[in-house]
């Protein structure tokens with residue numbers, strides 16, 4: 419069986435939501451990834467975000483280090499700081515990241531370098547646009563899952579993903595994979611195989627591929643760059659919420675020959691629910707009644723876990739791995 423990542427057209431969402439929901443359901447039940455095309459984020463807005471990202475990463479390491487990652491996981495991380503596959507990686511990921519906490523109507527909770535400070539309204543607008551795009555995807559999920567109206571219907575997910583609340587945990591991340599040869603790094607994998615943590619991730623890839631997805635649970639396929647598409651994938655919270663119906667699939671970034679001469683940039687918008695939301699299953703007749711035991715499940719009763727407990731557990735594993 420060959421696997422590929424489906425392309426789903428979100429145009430005219432309000433009239434076509436039933437068809438879109440069906441396609442989304444098929445993608446999430448199988449590969450856990452899909453490309454979203456005809457979304458509402460203008461190309462210039464995405465291009466400008468990449469320009470700001472590059473401007474930041476062009477700064478010296480000393481300068482970037484002034485904005486180092488804080489205990490609540492925002493700010494700058496240099497090469498090898500995060501290790502997404504601690505069981506198999508000898509050293510951390512060969513990438514740099516800058517994580518933004520949600521913006522607060524003109525203010526950022528991060529300590530911002532000049533380039534981001536000067537553009538903070540722009541960055542806030544970009545984050546909010548990503549948020550509303552994510553809400554549309556989550557509405558398609560509610561329709562696909564047939565969540566009853568009296569339980570929240572199409573808004574079941576959106577009421578757990580409000581942007582302007584103190585407990586919001588959404589995260590905009592700028593990534594850079596600096597050019598270099600695989601031999602110097604001594605590992606073909608640049609970002610360890612991992613699943614994402616939250617409900618969904620929106621990924622913007624630019625020019626240089628490298629992402630791979632474990633489509634069949636054993637074989638890796640590449641996730642090529644599809645022009646103007648956002649790559650959407652299911653995260654761990656969503657897998658819990660759907661009792662495993664929606665698959666949070668392993669993915670990684672590998673060295674490709676073009677990485678020797680070109681930096682690779684990507685932008686991820688991690689859609690993570692409000693911290694006090696529970697991981698109890700969504701009210702849906704189409705999900706399994708019993709939750710499977712997930713590899714990352716803690717020993718205690720996971721029904722009682724909040725999103726905050728779960729995300730903290732996952733962050734600790736990749737930033738402070740025990741092995």
Ligand SMILES: O=C(O)CCC(=O)C(=O)O
Pocket residue numbers: 593609614621623629669670671684685686
């Ligand atoms: O940079 C990429 O293409 C993927 C990044 C990713 O999977 C992540 O940060 O979770």
Ligand SMILES: [Fe+2]
Pocket residue numbers: 612613614669
């Ligand atoms: Fe990821």
